[in-house]
Amino acid sequence: MRNKIVFYLNGNRKEVGAREASMMFAEYLRYDQGLTGTKIVCAEGDCGACSVLRYFPHVKGTDTNNYLPINSCITLVAQLDGSSIVTVDALKKNNELHETQKAMVECHGSQCGFCTPGFVMAITGMVEEKLAKKDFKIDEQEAKNCMTGNLCRCTGYQPIVNAAMSIDLEKCEGLKERFYSERQEVELTKIFSESVLLESDEFFYFAPKTLKEALNYLKDFPDTKIVASATDLGVVHNKRKAHLTRLLSLHLVSELYKVEISETEVKLGARVTHTEFRHSMKDKLPEFANYLDIFASPQIKNIGTVIGNIANASPVGDTPPAFLALDATVNVVGPKGEREIPISKFFLAYRKTALEHGEIITTVKFKLPSKNSSIKFYKNSNRKDLDISAVNLAIRVEWKDESKKEIQDIMIAAGGVAATPLRLIQTETALKINFDIEAAVTTLHSEFTPLSDVRATSAYRHVLVENFFRRFFAEVGGVQ
């Protein structure tokens, strides 16, 4: 059993105990390590000023086997156990600017300089990905996509986009060559074989090697919070709405990193990130991959887990409606053994799920839609990218045959219209009985009573759900 968190920071080994492990990484960098290059602005993962690059060598995914940008303001130091981190402070080599930095200077990508370190790291993350793929050209859309998680208030972005596109990738040296060594690999592999237990007066943290140990811990300490990536818990903590005092992390449980895809079925482990999931869905279910593109930021997706998004049970979470429409199954393990929960029975009330005390979600699985099906996910938010949804609507129709005229089965789910992600079962039934969209619209509205809040009024939510519903049938065809 280890009682230290081990990670590498700019090539240097760091071994920390409970005090440091309980800090947000950005705070640790700035106020403990004196590395003030990394900035804190929003403390909620929405501005990217705190971006650092993290390589996590224990998952060799295709798109994720690199240094990836993450938000250090909502990442506990404890979560970086087994990682290799690079911050902006170390990017310059022997007084020579990194190519990203040079480009930012030359293209006037920096004005006040406060968001700049975050942009530099986000862009460098893309540079790393490109180098790994031996793709030496950055187009405008790629440049924009890599900085979707970063806000700038001075430049209007165009100079930063120009900077990213002007980087000469042929001249770039990969960060692994500079900051990751075989010795690190050996060391990080070694430490990964041992469970971690940290304890202080204020902070308790357990990361077991097996689910069995995890279940025992939950039994012994019922007030434990399971932390996946803290992209939500970290925010709650920073805003002083809760105090993270006792955490359980499953990052050492290797089996939870698995993505199993067969011809007909997809099964995701609890530690699978959105980035990894998107990569898996690109060909198998492009609609989901595209939907993930307007979901959160690269920084969040690089660390946030798909199952975390389900377990969080937010009424405005982006993936739950999609999983509801896919009729996914949530697999859990608990003191009484394993059980399967259909996702339609998973969300019980506001932020309350069917998980019983001491249970852990291990995987989520769903069947890939058949050839004779249509599936669409819609999202509306005040801003198109990196915004929490006002309304989501996910619809999947299994048609009787290729002519797509008669409905065999249909699943409709909405987000942002009730206290939980909501299956619209009466509308489904109505359509199955009589494929009459006008009649179904009336049923549709009767199934939810949305709130008015900071994101949208109730009326707007009604109108949006109806418009998305109509758009679905306009897009996929069908009788009308």
Next chain:
Amino acid sequence: MSLPHDYAHTHVCGESEFVDDRPIMKNELFCDIFFSSRAHALIKHVDFTEALKMPGVVEIFTGRDFHDNMWGTIFRDQPLLAIDKVNYAGEGIAIVVAETLEAAQRAKHKIIIEYTDLEAVLSIQDAKKKGSFIMESRKIERGDVDEQLKAAPHTIEGSIIMQGHDHFYLESQVSIAYPLEDGQIEVHSSSQHPTETQHVVAHALGLSAKDVVCQVKRMGGGFGGKESQAAPFAAMAALAAMKLKRPVRICLTKDDDMIMTGKRNPFENEYKVGFDKDGRILAMDLKLFSDAGAYADLSTSIMERAMLHSDNSYFIPHMRVVGQVCKTNHHSHTAFRGFGGPKGVATAEKIIEEIAHYLKKDAVEIRKLNLYSEMGGRNLTHYGQLVKNNCLERLVTELESKCDYKKRRMEIIQHNKENKESIRGISLTTVKFGISFTTRFLNQGNAMVIIHNDGSLQIATGATEMGQGVNARISEMVTGELGLPRDAARVMPTRTDKNANTSPTAASSGTDINGAAALLATRKIKKRLSELALKLLDIPKEKWASKTAGLGTQPEVELSDPYLNENDPNAGTDWESGIATYFDIHFKDGSVFHPEHLDKKIEFKYLILEAYLNRVSLSDYAFYKIPGIEFNKLTGQGDAFLYFTNGAACSEVNINRDTGEIKVLRTDILMDLGRSVNEDLDLGQISGAFIQGMGWVTTENLFYNDQGLLLSHAPSTYKIPNVQDVPREFNIELLENDENYANVRGTKAVGEPPLLLAISVWTAVNHALTFLPRYQAEFPSVRIPATSENVLRAMIPERFKAWE
């Protein structure tokens, strides 16, 4: 290619130091501010007992602990911390000081408070009803508006609602106060106005100005939000530092910053306009109402600028504009890039679009017809200032052809006939932005230039650097004047012990005022160096001071006239280069020479050494005041501005018919910035200001609860534009204009004006909506911001009504 920002190379490494990056001192303390959750209430009871018991808490201070609890830039009407009564949700009540920030934050939640609610005013409409105003209304009037409106062939009446706008500087309000010996305080603040910060701290603590130094190295963005409102936070840190004799840091979280600090003033304007059949405006009657929030702050000045910009670029022969500032129970609104200008200009541009719609004409034709013009006596503003160096028509005509406006407008008409998924709109708007503070005494600045005896320079001015590149421009002007590369000089942090009685870096005037002062200071030295160089030409090199001064074997070089007294930064300059020459001595490429003695070039560094050894002063200080500002606020007449910065923009938008979502497909901008000191820095100001303005008119939605407490107080709920929101095609060009004789080196200020060009996005949204059957006669009335919900609501109001 222009030179980069002077600290870009450290920004990209995270090495540039911001206030909160300063190393934490061993005994340093941290603060959090406890604020009101009520709009308007008496404080019945406040109990700190539990909070004081929290681990790490050192002390809690209230307004009673200040020597003088009142502050305010124009009127001293605002308490630093509310004592008996709160006037807005977010108003500070107490400062919790603790060993760590987290301890202060957690303790804050333990403070118990009871209020007795009073009736609150939370909208302009409500304020109008209750007569809740700040100062009396003001009026600017020309001609006979009532008669001319009656006589006009066509009239339109309408209104426009504009919501507020958060600055969203990335670096929140932050200050560190260090107590020094003998009761002095040194404050490091993220402030656009170090002088005011110094004065507010001094008043609040009962110190004299000599005992307070404020230093501003740089800001992580300001945009007007740190013009007046940085000062109170500095005063709070200073109070705790003085009382506890320990360094104290206040660094607001983004949430608290957004809740506590003021925004761009919301406006609700009413208009009546008369025009002829061609669309020529004959008369206009405007009533502007702004929401100041709870205290005056800068709102009366902001209103004045709105009134002075309600004509925008258009000649309105008979015009009356009345402005009334309303007092409400919102956070105290403040300066924001544009300072009232956008609210006047948006009104004028809406009126133009509406006239075009009414007459079924192209709005660009209406604009051209009404532009200020040197022909036919149509070049005098409603406040009696002549529009000199008028290039408005050139801007509109050139932009119209550059962006293919006519063709694209036809394509849009076609698109809107055929496409079921989206509607499109296009609009070309203009801006004529007056440069200068309308309050004359603010148009002054001072600068100090030091040449060290190795030939390197330090410059100190009252300008503050917030990303806009004022320091880069100033050092480029100064080193350019001396024929040196820019990196020969460093612009030092702004400090009130070097540059006192300065004005805020605001009103786009930073480079105009401080650059001119720095140039004047440089020329004082340059004149002395020139005479010295001339005299050295006649002295054999072996007799120069560098060879002889140690032994004192040669007489010292005497200068005949070592002084220069000049207020005009263009005096004695060659207009083409902008460089002044004395004694026919030229400074170029690190050398100094007389054109007739090119064989006797003196290296600049060597000349500096000679100057030192000959006891010629190598430092100087200069003062600059902008000439010709003669605006009488009581009559509303006079030359309010030194000159105008002009521009035009054309934006095309696509609106999703299902959701109301807006995508800006293309924006083309053409601006007249005179002669740029640094073109790329100017282009960066344009793209940045435009996108910031685009946020104001589209996605940035301030959402309050029924107590006026801001709920959209973080980027998760308050959506500033993201990189994906940048227009798909975004072209920016500058108009050639070498004739801005009024300003230093023929440059023009750039900070604010391009923000107003984003109004083209909003008018394009309106244009798109006019294609809907419901808007064949009526003009749409989408407020600013045109959020997707506001837009969809305007498209299908009856569908919304069904659910309300």
